[in-house]
Amino acid sequence: MRFDMHCHTKNGSLDSKIDIEEYVRILKQKGFQGMLVTDHNSYNGYRAWVKLRRQRKVRSDFVVLKGIEYDTLDAGHIIVIMPKRIHLRILEVRGLPVHMLIRIVHQYGGILGPAHPYGAKFLSAMCSKKMERDKSLAEEFDFIEAFNTCELPESNAKARAMTVKYKKPGLGGSDAHRDAYVGTAYTDIAYPVRNNDDLIYAIKNGYVVGCGGQEREPKEKNVILRVVPLGGVWKVYNRGLALLKSHTRRMNLEKIFWLNMLSTQKEKEKKEKIQKKIEDS
Secondary structure: OEEEEEEOOOOOOOOOOOOHHHHHHHHHHOOOOEEEEOOEOOOHHHHHHHHHHHHHOOOOOOEEEEEEEEEOOOOOEEEEEOOOOOOOHHHHOOOOOHHHHHHHHHHOOOEEEEOOOOOOOOOOHHHOHHHHHOHHHHHHOOOEEEEEOOOOHHHHHHHHHHHHHHOOOEEEEOOEOOHHHOOOEEEEEOOOOOOHHHHHHHHHOOOEEEEEEOOOOOOOOOHHHHHOOHHHHHHHHHHHHHHHOHHHHHHHHHHHHHHHHHHHHHHHHHHHHHHHHHHHO
16 A cells, blocks of 8 residues: 655645645545645644545545654654554644653554654754764654655655664655645555554554655755754744643643553552452462
């Protein structure tokens, strides 16, 4: 099955111009069997598709999967894929440190990996100071985005080399925000993927058999971008938004903590009951 594994819709990403329905139509036309919706810190694109299918009672073999491109505090953009019945509000609140994101995602059975790991310094994990200081964090990723249409050939080459170094599957995604680039990258999976659980299983068990695509023609920077230090501006913007969301993020983290405590207590009680039965028999 062929998927575009990095897709932005205007239903969930402010910088996208493509409606989810149009995205699906173009990919189907190009022979794709599915897509992973990866809007910025939002599941609204995926929700729009679910609502559309319900309203129109759409039946289709085309598979739309729920993902997210998460803005971490210290390691750029990370693509997150959670099991189909897991809904964590914290993943729609930007600004978690990457080590905390990894822990939460894995605790709930999800997988994650860096988007465009060697792209723009302020957006990419492997260009961040955090990853430079603690290279062991790369071992905890479940996959690498090995091809991204928006990146230069040398950036994608480094990402592919990263998959070899860390022995991780490589995924390909168009990262399209305009209709012209939809389906310009692909990931081939030799497994019948129908939902997020299938996708997680396929990635973890070696069913990703290839990825690739066509890089865009590099554009000349406009005058403003040549003068303004965009990396510094982004850093202030990202940390500013993270600060604004700190209360919401803290509330969601507390919820996760207490749910985990409750789960641990239930497991403890269950083990005690089993032990008591053994002792009484």
